Amino acid sequence: MSSARAAAAVDTTEASSSGRKDAAPESLDREAFKEVLNLLALRVPARQCADMMKAFRGFTLDRPRLKCIVNDGDPPRKDSKLLLLEEGITLESLTPELRGRVETDKLEVHPHQVTLDYSMLSADAVLKKLLPEGVDAPSSFETIGHIAHLNLRDEQLPYRHLIAQVLLDKNPHLKTIVNKVGSIENEFRVFNMDVIGGEQRLETEVTQHGARFKLDFSQVYWNSRLESEHLRLVGTMERGQVLVDMMAGIGPFAVPAAQKGLTVYANDLNPRSTHYLALNARLNRLGDGVRVFNMDGRAFLRLLCDTPSGPAEDIRRQRQQLERKPAEVPSQQERSPSAAGATAPQAATEGAVASSAVGQPAKRQRTKEKVSEAQGPVPPIPESFTPPIGGIIFDHVVMNLPASAIEFLDAFNGAFDPAAWAHRPLPTVHCYTFKRTNETEADIVAKAEGYLGGVMEAGGCTVHTVRDVAPNKLMLCLSFRVPKVVAFNGRL
Ligand SMILES: C[S@@+](CC[C@H](N)C(=O)[O-])C[C@H]1O[C@@H](n2cnc3c(N)ncnc32)[C@H](O)[C@@H]1O
Known part of the structure; x- marks a missing residue:
């Protein structure tokens, strides 16, 4: 439609920083989409509409949001309706059988006009009319709450505001x-992003498997396509177990696991992620079900395991010093979530951490208070967390940083206290990674063993394909129990 194309014309005289021709401010002339269709209408008995639509299928008006059966006249006649034929269909272009049907059923044929406008067209139809030859409309986008996330190609960029x-x-x-x-x-x-339309508001809320997640899409990682994977993995865990989420993001494994009744130690290096993680634990009324840490994943594992080279001993010493100097430090009451000056996420974390028991999920404190939206950093280690001697006992470890999580497996080597774990099964690790087409699953398992520094039990590793991330790249989840030779290396 030439008028619509004209309405979409963009000025390509302004060069962008990337060196390509950029678009000047674009305007969308919705009026330019008005179009009158001159059609033929058959007057059909009201009771035979379905039958007639079926008989004339392939010749009737077929446009999104438009019906091919419409009222006959104004006020509408009760005994008849109009069956609209597609633009360009004449009596001569019908099959001989249908022409015969028009005659034998004595169907009257009338010219009929339909006015199309912008509101009747799908986004795809509008963009097909607006964009020049060679520039396709975006085929899909990801939705995150009120935000749509596009990944436009170079040739689409000058039209980004219009799109x-x-x-x-x-x-x-x-x-x-x-x-x-x-x-x-x-x-x-x-990733970096440009707001190309609408409100400059990047904090949003999504719901996944009944849980609420707040996030700022420009500050934290979020991928809606992983929803079924989050659900699948949490489905393998059991109520009462303990989960260690090493790269938890804003909590898509941690929150549903805690909802299921697991106790979760959740960590992320990004302070903005842990801010939202703590907030999401509160939003979902998880009380002490999620304990939030903000540190490197390796140090986090070694802290929880009380590995000699890890930070647990230092933290215990600091806690003891605080206990010895009560006059110099605020009392527990003063440090309570309701104490003046405590920021909401700190309050979330402090309120959430109540356990010093080894591996014993503390009783949940289901909070009823209104969830505060205040911003503030989460401390690297919750103030009321004192690493127990011998470490906590846990059942699962999730490591979802596919680009490099496999390299973090070295943290398991010699991390576990043989006395603490003597009569307990070692945890199951769920490590996400990528596999290229020139690699086999066995290659990936061997790579994992290389980082672990020891072999897994024969047949003890399950390899689950999560999704295609690129034509030659798959995302996998390796699930295996930490091998004893690795866990207790150098400690037996
Ligand atoms: C792919 S995202 C996954 C987040 C979340 N598990 C999910 O499924 O949405 C990886 C996360 O790892 C975090 N991360 C990166 N390096 C880390 C490290 N050294 N230690 C802990 N977390 C890290 C990132 O901040 C990010 O949130």
Whole structure:
């Protein structure tokens, strides 16, 4: 439609920082989409509408949001309806059988006009009309609460504001459209993005398997495509068990696991992730079910295991010093979540941590207080967490940092206290990683064993394919029990 194309014309005279021609401010002329269709209508008995639609299938009006059966006249006649034929269909272009049907059923044929406008077209149909030859409409986007996340190709970039405006118009639940800029290269797995339409509001809320998650999409990692994987893995865990989530993000494993009745030690290096993780534990009323840490994953594991080279001993010493100098430190009451000056996430974490018992899930304190939205850092180690001698006992470890989690397996080597674990099964590790097409699953398992520094039990590793992330790259989850030779290396 030439008028619509004209409405979408973009000025390509302004060069962007990337050196390509950029678009000047674009405007969407919705009026330019008005179009009158001149059709033929058959007057059909009201009671035979379904039968007639079936008989004339392939010749009837077939447009999104338009019906091929409409009222006959105004006020509408009760005994008849109009069956609309597609634009360009004449009596001559019908099959001989259908022409015969028109005659024998004495169907009257009338010219009929339908006015199409912007509101009747799908986003795809609008964009097909707007974008020039060679520029496709985006085929899909990810939705995160009120945010749509696009990954536009170079040739689509000059039209990004136009594309965003159409998506906002056609998807009323969307309020912000962002486009990914560059690839994820930072350790927090957060990508740069441009807001290309709508509100500059990047904090949003999503619901997954009944749990609520708040997040700022520009500050933390989130991938809606992992929802079924989160569910699958948590499905393998049992109520009463203890989960260690080494790279927990904002909690898509930790929160549902705690909802299921596991006690979760959840950690992430990104302080913004742990802020939202603590907030999400509170939003979902998980009380002390999720204990939030903000440190490197290796140090976190060695802290929880009380590994001699890890930070547990130092923390115990610090805690003892605090206990010895009660006059110089605020009392427990003063440090309580309701004490003046305590930020909400600190309160969340402090309130959440109540256990010094080895591996014993503390009784849940289901909070009833209103969840505060205040911002604030989560301490690296919850103030009321004192690592027990011999470490905590846990059942599962999740490591979802597929680009490098496998390298963190070295942290398990010699990490476990043989006395504490003597009569207990060692934990099951669920380590996410990537496999390229030139690698086999056996290669990946061997790579994991290389980082562990020891072999797994024969047949003891389950390899689950999570999804295709690129044409030659799969995301896998390796699940295996920590081998004894690895866990107690150098300690027996
Ligand atoms: C791919 S995201 C997964 C987050 C979450 N588990 C999920 O499924 O959405 C990886 C997370 O690892 C965190 N991370 C990166 N390096 C880390 C490290 N050395 N120790 C702990 N967490 C780390 C990132 O901040 C990020 O939140």
